[in-house]
Amino acid sequence: MTIEGKFTWMDGELIESEKATIPFLSSALHYGSAAFEGIRAYATDKGPAVFRLKEHMDRFINSGHILGFRDIPYTCDELCQAVVDTVAASKMESCYIRPLIFSDGSAYGLNLDAYKPRIGIAVWEMGIYLGEEALKAGIRANVSSFTRHHPNVMLTKAKSTGNYTNSILAKTESVRLGFEEAIMLDPQGYVSECTGENLFVVRNGQVITPFTASILEGITRDSILTLCNDMGIETVEKPISRDQLYIADELFVCGTAAEIIAIRELDFRTIGAGKMGPVAAKVQKLFHETATGKGARSDEWLTYVNA
Incomplete structure (x- = not known):
């Protein structure tokens, strides 16, 4: 069973994960106007540590840029800190981390420039993706x-x-x-x-x-x-x-x-x-x-x- 973190970072603040929702008519859901990143934090002798965080966040920003978002509202350093804050709030020794940038628009049009990008970061416990064996x-x-x-x-x-x-x-x-x-x-x-x-x-x-x-x-x-x-x-x-x-x-x-x-x-x-x-x-x-x-x-x- 997947255990989700209690808190999700959404648009600059940590909120309870069950409140981190988007509208049903979001263009991100209907048209795929979103990009994401996959990151892991590992248990170490010094507590949880995120693997190659900056490189992942650079690629995340690049994904948004390639997709066509013109104004990404946070810097790489700010997003890295947001990941650290989200992992810390989860109180998990190891976890999977999922940043997502998505259009805040509705499913009424296909022009990305008509909408603003939003960003969320969620975490959950994750074992071996293809199985322990x-x-x-x-x-x-x-x-x-x-x-x-x-x-x-x-x-x-x-x-x-x-x-x-x-x-x-x-x-x-x-x-x-x-x-x-x-x-x-x-x-x-x-x-x-x-x-x-x-x-x-x-x-x-x-x-x-x-x-x-x-x-x-x-x-x-x-x-x-x-x-x-x-x-x-x-x-x-x-x-x-x-x-x-x-x-x-x-x-x-x-x-x-x-x-x-x-x-x-x-x-x-x-x-x-x-x-x-x-x-x-x-x-x-x-x-x-x-x-x-x-x-x-x-x-x-x-x-x-x-x-």
């Missing part, structure tokens, strides 16, 4: 029948709510087919990303991931590239074909919600040894150490709520 055993996935967005159709660098209809279609199809996640190809037929995660291929000791052209530029993805380089693991960004996935030594995915999870089977083909491989295991371990305050980059990447 997936951390060690990995997951089964398929290549989706749905294509990832063309970057000039839905502007893939924004975490806009409308973009995620694409993810919902692919994820629902995959789960109904008996899989746990879907891998999506871009309009040219190359590997793009999953429904809510970026993707990595391990082959001959090298970690390979798709170019950023059609994908969301994941902050966990960037963290993994950095941590791999710290460990002396070579990383490459390049086009990946579907059949290259089948012959990978390892596949793993990453995201704020999913963290780092291996793919043990793809399209009924066993990947590698059919379980989490050694490279993914090293990355997962170092990422967790870093996020919980025990890594060399922890002080650089964590914002301690009780500081």
